[in-house]
Amino acid sequence: MQLEIVYFEIVMLVLEDLGFVFYYQDLWRYQTLHGGNVFPSLSFQKIAMEAEQLVKPPNSPSPPPKPHESNILSLLTRPLQWMRHLSSDLSPSLVAAIFVVYGLSHGFASHYLRVVSDYYWKDVQKARPASAQFYSGLSYVPWIMRPIWGLLTDVLPVMGYRRRPYLVGAGVIGAVSSAVLAGAWKLPAAGAVVCMMGIAAGMAIANVTIDACVAKNSIEERELAADLQSLCQFCLSVGALLGYSASGFLVHRLGAQVALGVLAIPAALILVLGLVIHELRVTTATQCSEKKVFDKAGRAMQSLYTTIKYPQVWKPSLFMFLSLALSFSTQEGYFYWYTNPQAGPGFSQEFVGMIYAIG
Template sequence: MGENENGKNKSKKTILSLVTEPIQWLRMLSTQLNPATVMGIFVIYGLGQGFSGSLFKVVADYYWKDVQKLQPSTVQLYVGFYFIPWLLKPLWGILTDAFPVRGYHRRPYFLLAGLIGTVSASTLALAGNLAALAALLCFLGVSASLAIADVTIDACIARSSIEVRDLAPDLQSLCGLCSGAGALLGYLASGFFVHRLGPQESLGLLALSPALTIVLGFVIYENRTTGFHAEKKQVMEIVGMKIRSMYQTIMYPQVWKPSLYMFLALALNVSIHEGHFYWYTDPKAGPSFSQEFVGVIYAIGAVASLLGVLIYHKVLKDYAFRDLLFYAQLLYGISGVLDLLFILRWNLVVGIPDYFFVVIEESATRITSKLRWMPMMVLSTQLCPLGIEGTFFAMLMCIDSTGVLLSRWGGGLLLHLLHITRTDFTNLWLAALIRDMIRFAILALVFLVPKTGQYEQLLPSEVSEKNTNDKVDEETLELVPINGKTEV
């Protein structure tokens, strides 16, 4: 009896700790850091990138399809424009660092991001019969709002990590948890809101995050700087020096070869998402998934992405870059074959229902995509020399975002050339086949990736020595991206 009681007490303590430990952890972060910074992470990462980002993806697809009634190839082209504000992340970072407003580096840019996003989302939701070009500009406004807020909160996180270095991993964990949980909730809720409110009215929910970003701009803690005119000249000199250092660094083969691989691997991965989405929801040619189930599919994909991160963290961190990226790309190509089989409806031939098979296909795609993406992110950080790690990392992320944009536009061109329309999906299987063949062809480019392990130094010693000898003013340059993203 005593042993049973002890076991029950241990179980109760374990369950109780699952509730109390996160609360204690958040309380510790709020105590050692400014609580407004923790609140900012919840607003920008959780509500902004997580919830609003996932809601944006699903609701925008239905908006272009059911309200604007555009062809999938046209929508694919429009979606590519969403990435333009993220291509400009280095510019947003330089603006927040080098050009304060009334002595504040962060507050004005939170306010600007919130204002742009609130106006853009409200216009989309309230304006009837909005022209397609005007709607695209509003979507660009929402994307720009997320990008500017992302860069600004990253600068705040960087400052907190410098001041309290022991909490840097905790801040990253908080960012990842907020983003992942927000995305899961956003995907689950998106189908419900589209069904109940309609795609256009549901876009009004995108105004919630930027509205709270405006509030964040008023309450976030920030010291006011003085002597801006003297500082501005110094900052511009530092920016010029760093641009020259980045150019010299990118010219090393150890840097440009893996950078070229990452760009080509992303750019050649042509996306046919919009054609696939139209086929998903078509009542005649496709499986005719409901709005709620489409949200559930993406939510399952979000969980699969988290599982991919866990697999990489627990199993794959010790493998060499070239071997890991080769097998990850191979698995990614194989996961695309499942998509092709689904379009051909061969799953029904072997007796697997559409609702079950799409879960398998989405999970496989998201897991292998994350296994492919994580080592690229680690490789990017290893390519950054000390002294210019912030600006160089921002440049690499800009290159990667350009590759993603080209993949969207390339997929739109492919859908157009194969005459895949709102109602004609005859050649969708061919588009998927071409996409999968390109995925396998990317394996031939893996020779550009170094054979070194993920903990080994990639850069020549003279590169790091040169940049660390340059003096950097921490107070004026805070562009150290703690958390790299394209994912929109």
């Protein structure tokens, strides 16, 4: 009998490793065959309860995520991770400046102005297509002067800063010009041209200022140069699409003149950007006197002349200049035709905005 008990205990230890079910069944079978309790000090129920406490079912692992769900989540979070990476490696204010200038000012506002200004000359100023084309060309002059704005930001710091004062000035000029153009009734055509030149000047100055910041960071962080350019072009493309799409809708709801007041919002954001953007102050020893300013400007012009002398530079530059300067544009004529319900199809303002956005 003692030998059987020892044998039973050995078998129970082996079966306990295999699980509680085998342990419970074999113990019950042994007690049933031999009649009585094998272990006098322990009852069958007590042994079973202790076995239940010792042997617990393993925790079932959580099912792995479905492959397509994880791929979609990764696709949605990847742009945010990319933005966080750029903000940590560069200045967060630079990333915000790219969104404000390239996305809102150069992207949204400039393309929004293109449609709204056409309606302004046609409906408010009652200008003919030739006159409207001439006024639009004059308002584009500040964009042609971009090299001059860029040269000023490089060689002429204001109060020890090279970027911040120009952003503040660009915001003030753009906001004031937009407010005057939207609020002044019966404004003469010359005054409207000056205001539109002010709006364009604010956009152009802000654009070249952030261009300089992007170029500087691209030189210092060469591995991030492609990422910076991708971010700039992405903001520009999305802003242009939104500007064209919103232009016709706002002209229809607000009217051409009041719709021009929307341009004060991007200009005000540029003003705020100029106050908060991170920039190191030029030390007193390196601040430019009047003579040093002219010396720096002279060296910059000399460097430009040296560069432009290369045939690989001046030949394609001359071709692009002549192709743009000598090409005829009939955009205003087309605009007057497809917005005229008597002579043309008479497209609505919303549809005209979509035409610009798609084409």
